Amino acid sequence: AQSVAQPEDQVNVAEGNPLTVKCTYSVSGNPYLFWYVQYPNRGLQFLLKYITGDNLVKGSYGFEAEFNKSQTSFHLKKPSALVSDSALYFCAVKDTGRRALTFGSGTRLQVQP
Amino acid sequence: NAGVTQTPKFQVLKTGQSMTLQCAQDMNHEYMSWYRQDPGMGLRLIHYSVGAGITDQGEVPNGYNVSRSTTEDFPLRLLSAAPSQTSVYFCASSYARVGYGYTFGSGTRLTVV
Numbered sequence: 001a002q003s004v005a006q007p008e009d010q011v012n013v014a015e016g017n018p019l020t021v022k023c024t025y026s027v028s029g030n031p032y033l034f035w036y037v038q039y040p041n042r043g044l045q046f047l048l049k050y051i052t053g054d055n056l057v058k059g060s061y062g063f064e065a066e067f068n069k070s071q072t073s074f075h076l077k078k079p080s081a082l083v084s085d086s087a088l089y090f091c092a093v094k095d096t097g098r099r100a101l102t103f104g105s106g107t108r109l110q111v112q113p
Numbered sequence: 114n115a116g117v118t119q120t121p122k123f124q125v126l127k128t129g130q131s132m133t134l135q136c137a138q139d140m141n142h143e144y145m146s147w148y149r150q151d152p153g154m155g156l157r158l159i160h161y162s163v164g165a166g167i168t169d170q171g172e173v174p175n176g177y178n179v180s181r182s183t184t185e186d187f188p189l190r191l192l193s194a195a196p197s198q199t200s201v202y203f204c205a206s207s208y209a210r211v212g213y214g215y216t217f218g219s220g221t222r223l224t225v226v
Contacts, residue, residue: 043217
């Protein structure tokens with residue numbers, strides 16, 4: 001079975017400060033990891049993914065994520081937060097033997113001006 | 114514009130009524146899936162399809178049916194609506210090859226009274 005944990009329901013950060021949204025995963029094979037963002041009353045938008053290769057993955061809107069195999073983590077990061085980054089963020093995983101993505105419960109990011 | 118189209122955007126049903134949520138994609142994606150989003154629970158997989166004529170159950174399939182007669186369309190049928198099916202429903206599609214992420218529709222907000 002595959003699973004994803006996002007331990008924080010909400011993350012608060014001041015504009016201009018760095019942000020981190022945490023994600024840990026469990027899969028039986030090699031993981032494929034994804035981050036999605038959801039703005040109010042919208043569908044999910046793809047931010048970035050890790051398939052193989054460099055452990056630091058860069059994505060849309062200045063976001064990046066670091067894959068750590070030993071800690072089974074895939075934390076989302078941004079060096080300088082913007083108020084417009086405020087949204088709901090989902091981590092997702094699938095392993096090589098499955099078609100379906102399994103999503104975490106989501107983390108609400110609130111960036112204060 | 115290429116993408117995933119869901120209709121309707123909003124729907125109110127009475128308990129016991131049936132209805133079909135429509136999903137269509139024009140990207141020639143092999144893989145299509147339905148998720149429901151509930152507060153604090155992330156996205157949970159209802160049903161998915163790896164190609165025309167092939168469907169399978171996800172983690173919360175009870176009360177829902179699907180079929181995939183064409184590559185483009187993947188309708189979700191609620192057989193006898195219950196208040197527990199009040200949720201936001203998302204359709205997503207992807208290429209079947211490993212490593213591709215999903216493209217999501219904008220969602221259908223369903224209320225069962």
